[in-house]
Amino acid sequence: EIVMTQSPATLSVSPGERATLSCRASQSISNYLAWYQQKPGQAPRFLIYDASTRATGIPARFSGSGSGTEFTLTISSLQSEDVAVYYCQHYNNWPLTFGGGTKVEIK
Amino acid sequence: QVHLQESGPGLVKPSETLSLTCGVSGYSISSNYYWGWIRQPPGKGLEWIGSIHHSGSITYNLSLNSRVTMSVDTSKNQFSLKLTSLTAADTGLYYCARQYYSSGRCHHFDCWGQGTLVTVSS
Numbered sequence: 594e595i596v597m598t599q600s601p602a603t604l605s606v607s608p609g610e611r612a613t614l615s616c617r618a619s620q621s622i623s624n625y626l627a628w629y630q631q632k633p634g635q636a637p638r639f640l641i642y643d644a645s646t647r648a649t650g651i652p653a654r655f656s657g658s659g660s661g662t663e664f665t666l667t668i669s670s671l672q673s674e675d676v677a678v679y680y681c682q683h684y685n686n687w688p689l690t691f692g693g694g695t696k697v698e699i700k
Numbered sequence: 701q702v703h704l705q706e707s708g709p710g711l712v713k714p715s716e717t718l719s720l721t722c723g724v725s726g727y728s729i730s731s732n733y734y735w736g737w738i739r740q741p742p743g744k745g746l747e748w749i750g751s752i753h754h755s756g757s758i759t760y761n762l763s764l765n766s767r768v769t770m771s772v773d774t775s776k777n778q779f780s781l782k783l784t785s786l787t788a789a790d791t792g793l794y795y796c797a798r799q800y801y802s803s804g805r806c807h808h809f810d811c812w813g814q815g816t817l818v819t820v821s822s
Contacts, residue, residue, distance in 0.1 A: 594763075627808035629746075636795055636812040637746065648810065680746055684807045688761045691746040 595619050595683055599692035605700040612668040614695045616681035621661045625685040628657055628666045631694075632677045640679075641666065673699060702727035704796050704813035711819050718783040718818060722796030729772060730754045734799035734806050735779045737770065740815075741792040751799055751806055752779055759806075786820045793817055 596619040606612045616626065624644040629637040639648045641657040644664055654669040668675055676699055681692040708720035722735070729735060734757075737749040750760040752770045760768045769782040783790060794816050797809035 625805075625807070629809075636815050637809075639808060639810045639812075642800070642808045642810075682746070682748075682808065684805065687759050688763065689748040689751075689806070691748070693745045 594688055595622060595685060595690055597681055597683055597690050597692035599679075599681060599695045601695060602693070603696045603698065605698050606668075606671045607700045608673065609670050610700075612671050612675070612697055614666040614668075614679055614697070616659075616664040616666070616692050618662045618664070618683055618685075622683045622685035624660045625683055626657075626659070626664050627682045627684065628655075629680045629682065630675075630677045631680065637680065668697070671697070671699070702798060702811050704798065704811060706794060706796050706813045706816040708794075708816055708818070710817055711821065712786055713822050714787055714820055716786055718781070718786055718790065718820075720781045720794055720796075720816065720818075721778055722780070722813060723776075723778045724798075725777070727798070729777045729779060730774050732801055734801050735772070736797050736799045736809060737781045738795045738797060738809065738812075739790075739792050740795070741789075744792075749781065749783075749794075753801070788820050791818060791820045 598617045600615045626644045628641040631637045645657045678694045678696045703725045705723045734751045736751040752758045767784045772779045796813045798811040800807040
């Protein structure tokens with residue numbers, strides 16, 4: 594099983610500042626990685642696939658990068674509505690696994 | 701626009717079987733997508749349970765020790781989950797989701813239901 598490790602657990606960022614979230618895979622997953630956003634009381638929302646391609650309707654301030662074992666989700670200018678927990682998920686092979694999440698809050 | 705809706709009992713007794721259904725509207729379940737179940741214990745992260753294709757192809761998370769069964773009903777445009785031998789550790793939100801499939805690989809979950817809370821308690 595591929596273990597996905599996200600860091601930091603919590604990230605406090607001032608409005609308008611950049612937020613950088615990390616996701617590490619225990620073995621190479623090429624670019625088979627997705628990112629999701631989960632706001633309190635809501636279902637996860639699909640953000641990015643293939644490590645760097647934004648889903649339809651996702652604002653351009655969200656970007657993904659990386660390949661192999663190291664991945665990054667960047668929010669270029671944090672907005673209040675971006676407060677949420679962010680999860681990465683690999684789909685390199687079975688079983689699919691998610692990272693433990695990074696909680697993004699406003700400083 | 702695709703919409704997924706979970707349904708099932710909110711409270712189940714330990715050792716019993718959980719049965720959940722995911723109704724799909726706005727999209728045919730017979731399309732070339734997989735359909736998955738994901739759960740989330742209270743205050744914790746996401747765990748993939750399994751994925752199913754209308755053709756009958758299914759993959760389960762083996763960590764659930766063969767307690768899981770999934771099925772598809774194309775006539776009702778819905779798919780289902782059964783989880784046996786429930787314990788308190790199975791308590792949480794259960795989500796159904798559509799899973800993109802391409803080039804022989806299941807990918808991301810691009811559309812999710814709102815989730816249904818299942819509590820295992822006597």
